[in-house]
Amino acid sequence: MINKFLQYLQYEKNYSSHTVLSYQTDLLQFCDFLSIDSLDFSPAGVTPLEIRQWVMHLINNNYTAKSVSRKISALKSFWRFLLIHGLAEKNPTLKIVLPKTKKLLPAFYKQQEMERALAEDTLSGGFEPLRNRLIISLLYEAGLRVSELISLTDEDFDFASQQIKVIGKRNKQRIIPLGGDICEMISEYKQLRNKEVERQNNALFLLSSGLPMYSKAVYNIVHSEMSQVSTLHKQSPHVLRHTFATTLLNNGADINAVKDLLGHSSLAATQVYTHVTFSELNKIYKQAHPRAQKKGGNL
Numbered sequence: 240m241i242n243k244f245l246q247y248l249q250y251e252k253n254y255s256s257h258t259v260l261s262y263q264t265d266l267l268q269f270c271d272f273l274s275i276d277s278l279d280f281s282p283a284g285v286t287p288l289e290i291r292q293w294v295m296h297l298i299n300n301n302y303t304a305k306s307v308s309r310k311i312s313a314l315k316s317f318w319r320f321l322l323i324h325g326l327a328e329k330n331p332t333l334k335i336v337l338p339k340t341k342k343l344l345p346a347f348y349k350q351q352e353m354e355r356a357l358a359e360d361t362l363s364g365g366f367e368p369l370r371n372r373l374i375i376s377l378l379y380e381a382g383l384r385v386s387e388l389i390s391l392t393d394e395d396f397d398f399a400s401q402q403i404k405v406i407g408k409r410n411k412q413r414i415i416p417l418g419g420d421i422c423e424m425i426s427e428y429k430q431l432r433n434k435e436v437e438r439q440n441n442a443l444f445l446l447s448s449g450l451p452m453y454s455k456a457v458y459n460i461v462h463s464e465m466s467q468v469s470t471l472h473k474q475s476p477h478v479l480r481h482t483f484a485t486t487l488l489n490n491g492a493d494i495n496a497v498k499d500l501l502g503h504s505s506l507a508a509t510q511v512y513t514h515v516t517f518s519e520l521n522k523i524y525k526q527a528h529p530r531a532q533k534k535g536g537n538l
Contacts, residue, residue, distance in 0.1 A: 241266050241277050244320050253409040255386070265313035269293055282318065282327040290314065290335050304338040311337055345481040345511060346473055348465065353379060353482065355468040366435045367447060371460045373421075373428050374444060374452075378461070378476050381405070381415045382483035382501050385476045389452045391443040393429065398422055407502035415500055484512045 245263055248254040254262075270277040272293045273285070290311075297307050314332050321327035348356075357376060377383055377391075387405050395404045401417050432438075432445060442451035462474040471478065480501070487497050498509040 240280050240282070240321065240326060241270075241317075243324075243326075244317050247320060255408060261309070262313045262316070265310040266317060268310070269314065272296060282321050283329075285331050287331045287334060290331055294335070294338075298338075308337040311335055345485075346471055346478050347482040347485045348379075348469055348471065348478060350486070352465075352469045356465060366431050369424075369428050369431060370444060371464055373424050374457060374460055375464055375479065376421050376424060378479035379483055380418065380421055382480050383415075384408075384480065384502075385454050385457050387502075388457060388476070389442070389444060389454060392441045393443055394441070395443070396422075396425060398426070405502070408504075411502060411504075413499065413502050481512070484509070488512050 241263070244266075245259055248262060249256070249259050267277055270280060273289060275281075294307060294311065297310065302310075311332070315335070318327060318330045318332050322330055357372060357379075374388065377388060378385075381403060383405065384407065387407055390406060391403070396417075397403070401419065401422055403415050403417055405413050405415055407413060429443075436445050436447060437449045438445065439449045440451055444452035444457075446452060446456065457476055461476045461479065465471075465474045465478075484497055484501060487500070488494065494506065494509055494513065497512070498506055501509060503509050
């Protein structure tokens with residue numbers, strides 16, 4: 240039953256392989272807790288009490304509230320699948336409540352940090368430096384996910400219209416406009432890449448060996464480059480995506496437009512950035528307004 244569920248997620252719901260693997264890990268962990276073979280899993284024998292005991296076991300073993308919530312969500316999705324397909328009669332997860340998680344505002348780079356990172360005098364030095372700056376530019380200026388970045392091909396760019404075609408989660412396609420400067424950088428990069436690297440596929444971003452770029456390599460590039468201009472605790476490609484969204488909203492972009500550019504399926508996922516922009520404005524206000532600095536903080 241678990242394998243059927245995983246196939247359903249992958250082939251019918253078009254979930255990413257990473258998400259499917261997470262669901263598989265959670266369900267197998269639950270089976271291990273119950274001391275049953277996943278191949279012999281019988282939903283009829285599972286009770287709400289056993290699920291609550293599993294949740295307490297996770298908490299007692301120092302799993303975070305976020306991790307526990309994800310695991311409970313995996314169980315809930317699994318039982319919804321079983322009920323829809325007539326593989327179960329009852330849903331023992333109905334009254335299982337997700338633990339409250341602390342919502343952290345997404346980190347983002349300041350504008351001056353991005354300007355230093357993408358300064359023109361850093362674009363010399365050959366194929367790898369130019370590729371690295373282009374990677375950071377696209378993550379920042381197009382708000383791409385790492386998976387979207389490494390799947391780009393030369394054919395995904397329309398230089399006449401200055402836009403890029405991106406395949407996001409669940410194979411959803413979106414079009415993102417690009418600036419003239421980054422289009423020029425892409426053209427320069429392609430010329431240098433074709434001259435210095437023996438291509439083995441049609442991927443846009445390549446390693447020096449000619450093999451396609453992979454997620455960990457992108458993370459290492461961003462961490463190395465951005466650590467030179469920022470003191471943020473977390474240096475990652477996703478922080479650049481956060482910066483893209485925050486920059487747009489700070490400059491008056493419509494939240495629905497930002498949602499579409501990010502490829503979010505719901506507005507709720509985008510609204511977190513409005514909290515970021517408000518938090519930043521509040522910080523600026525407290526630093527700059529004389530009445531805000533009054534003792535006691537009261538106006």
